Structure formats: structure tokens, C-alpha cells
Amino acid sequence: MAGQVVRWGVLGCAGIAIRRLIPAMKATPGNDVVAIASRDLSRAQAAATQLDIPRAYGSYAEVLLDDQVDVVYIPLPNSLHAEWTVKAAEAGKHVLCEKPLAPTVAECQQMVEACRRAGVRFMEAFMYRFHPQHARVRALIAEGAIGRPVLMRSSFCVRMRRPPEDIRFSPDLGGGALLDVGVYAIDAVRWLLGADPVAVTGQLSLGASGIDMSAAIALAFPDDVLATVACSFVANGGGSYEVLGPDGKITVQQAFAQPPGIAPRVRWTNGEELFEPVTLDQRRRAVRARHQSLPAHAPRVLIVARQQRATTDPRRQRHRQHRHYRVTAPPRLSPKHIATGLASPKTSA
Numbered sequence: 001m002a003g004q005v006v007r008w009g010v011l012g013c014a015g016i017a018i019r020r021l022i023p024a025m026k027a028t029p030g031n032d033v034v035a036i037a038s039r040d041l042s043r044a045q046a047a048a049t050q051l052d053i054p055r056a057y058g059s060y061a062e063v064l065l066d067d068q069v070d071v072v073y074i075p076l077p078n079s080l081h082a083e084w085t086v087k088a089a090e091a092g093k094h095v096l097c098e099k100p101l102a103p104t105v106a107e108c109q110q111m112v113e114a115c116r117r118a119g120v121r122f123m124e125a126f127m128y129r130f131h132p133q134h135a136r137v138r139a140l141i142a143e144g145a146i147g148r149p150v151l152m153r154s155s156f157c158v159r160m161r162r163p164p165e166d167i168r169f170s171p172d173l174g175g176g177a178l179l180d181v182g183v184y185a186i187d188a189v190r191w192l193l194g195a196d197p198v199a200v201t202g203q204l205s206l207g208a209s210g211i212d213m214s215a216a217i218a219l220a221f222p223d224d225v226l227a228t229v230a231c232s233f234v235a236n237g238g239g240s241y242e243v244l245g246p247d248g249k250i251t252v253q254q255a256f257a258q259p260p261g262i263a264p265r266v267r268w269t270n271g272e273e274l275f276e277p278v279t280l281d282q283r284r285r286a287v288r289a290r291h292q293s294l295p296a297h298a299p300r301v302l303i304v305a306r307q308q309r310a311t312t313d314p315r316r317q318r319h320r321q322h323r324h325y326r327v328t329a330p331p332r333l334s335p336k337h338i339a340t341g342l343a344s345p346k347t348s349a
Contacts, residue, residue: 009069078174082107146245182231
């Protein structure tokens with residue numbers, strides 16, 4: 001949609017939208033936020049006033065009926081992603097959906113098929129992928145800086161100091177460490193290794209509400225490549241990953257979210273690269289890429305992000321505090337996956 005303004009509508013007043021994504025959209029040339037909705041009209045009006053958004057609605061459906069909206073951003077609780085992605089597609093809107101796409105494979109498939117039928121573009125909000133440090137890692141792997149990768153370690157651990165009623169602690173709303181922060185670590189492994197696992201084993205530690213508070217996962221990939229993933233609402237270690245090969249390793253410490261004032265860096269056996277400026281905004285880069293991907297006069301083509309879950313969800317089995325599970329040959333959602341990226345501190349409606 002080069003040369004045209006992309007008009008965004010936002011479903012919900014989640015903190016990630018108010019503090020991060022809407023400012024990024026408004027700061028990126030060629031983009032404008034024209035509508036925001038909440039089930040509480042006064043909350044939508046307050047957000048619209050704060051962020052200079054011209055229209056506030058008291059229902060999500062009103063945004064979909066707004067013919068001045070080209071793309072909708074969905075930062076709703078995980079359990080609502082499928083419903084409103086399908087409705088947005090049926091309304092002819094392109095969709096940027098917060099991660100994860102949905103809690104189950106079946107819902108992800110419904111979302112993909114709805115967007116395909118409507119011919120709208122569909123993107124998962126993994127904004128971290130747009131930070132140039134990861135392009136540098138991919139280039140190092142491609143040029144053989146560490147030899148063929150044989151092992152990868154990835155983790156995202158954030159001590160969650162939020163009240164018990166927060167949506168992250170609600171099983172019914174798709175809460176839990178795996179869906180909130182673990183998906184980043186898993187996505188990084190699959191993206192950087194360029195493959196899907198052929199087998200997965202894992203262990204969860206469940207909290208009082210039944211959601212997973214910590215998870216440790218082992219993934220086996222083709223050609224004897226192995227990976228480990230850890231995530232937690234209890235441990236506090238941030239997000240990082242390492243890719244190891246016979247000739248050394250590549251390390252990224254601020255992989256998924258950049259702390260203020262700390263410049264991300266990529267380290268490998270024979271070098272290091274610092275990424276300045278510290279203020280580089282991966283969200284603005286993602287919005288800019290989204291804008292450039294939308295065709296001005298061509299038919300709308302589907303773009304989907306990689307998102308698939310085990311068909312057996314161990315968090316549903318709450319009679320034990322720890323659960324071991326195994327999955328083989330994860331199902332693919334579509335023949336073609338074009339993935340993108342983000343970090344999400346708050347996702348309330």
C-alpha cells in the first residue's frame with residue numbers, strides 16, 4: 001500500500017496497545033489509528049482522548065463496521081483471538097493479531113482459513129523478529145560462523161508480579177507462562193533453525209489457578225538437531241538464546257524485549273556486534289513492514305505466521321502439579337508460513 005495511509009482500528013484497550021503499539025503506529029509514516037473499541041465505552045473514549053484517536057466505540061463489532069478502517073489490531077485475551085480474527089476477516093479487514101494466535105491448533109486453523117477465504121492479510125505480532133540483531137544472527141548462521149547448528153537453547157522468564165485476577169493467571173482466558181512468554185522462545189528456535197520439530201517432550205509446573213507457572217521443553221529436529229526451551233512466571237531471567245555448532249556459539253541476551261538504556265548485542269566465538277541506537281524500536285519497524293506489505297491495487301494475499309500447538313494441552317490435566325507429555329509430527333497450519341514478531345506485557349480488553 002505504498003503511497004497510501006494505512007488506517008488502523010484497535011480492538012481493546014490492552015496495555016500493550018496503549019503503551020506500545022498505538023504510539024508505534026502513529027509514529028510510523030503512512031499509518032494512522034482511526035478507531036479504538038472497548039466493551040466499556042468510557043474506557044475507549046479515555047484512550048481515544050489520550051492518544052488522539054478520532055473515533056471510540058463501545059463494542060468491537062463497530063470497528064469492523066467502520067469503512068474507514070483497513071487493518072485491525074487484536075490485543076485481546078488469547079481466548080478471544082480466534083473469534084475476532086474470523087469476524088474481522090469476514091468484514092474484509094486485514095488482521096494483526098497478538099501472540100499467540102490462539103490456545104489450540106483447531107482455532108488457529110479456523111483463523112487461517114477465514115483469512116484465506118476473505119483474501120485478507122494475517123500476521124502474528126511477534127515484533128521481536130524485526131530487530132536487526134536477529135537478521136545478524138541469521139546471517140552468521142548462513143555464512144557458517146559456528147558451523148552447522150546442532151544445539152539451541154532459548155528462554156524467556158519474567159517474574160509475574162500481578163494481582164491474581166490478571167488475565168495471565170486465568171485458564172479460561174488462555175493464561176500461563178507458555179502462551180505469554182514461552183511462545184517467543186519456541187518461535188525463535190523454529191525460526192532460526194529453519195525447521196519444525198519432529199518430537200517434543202516437556203514438563204510443566206502448575207499454579208493454584210491451574211495455569212502453567214513454568215515450563216521446560218526439549219525439541220528434536222531433523223538431522224539430529226536438538227533444542228531446549230524454558231519459560232516462567234516465577235523465575236526472573238529475561239529473554240535470551242544461544243545457537244551452538246562445532247565451531248562455536250552465537251549468544252543474544254536481550255532477544256525479545258530491550259530494557260531501556262541497554263543496547264542489544266550479538267556475541268559469537270570470534271566477534272561481537274552492538275546495536276545502536278539504544279532507542280531502536282522493533283515495533284515501529286514491524287508496523288512499517290506491515291504497511292509496505294499491503295497492496296494498493298492488487299488482490300489481497302494471505303500472509304500467516306507460524307503458530308501451532310500440541311494437540312494435547314497438558315495444562316488441561318490439572319490433577320497433578322507436574323505433567324510429562326510427548327508430541328510427534330506437529331500438524332502444519334498451511335503449506336506456506338511467513339512469520340513475523342513481538343513482546344506483550346499486558347493484554348486485557
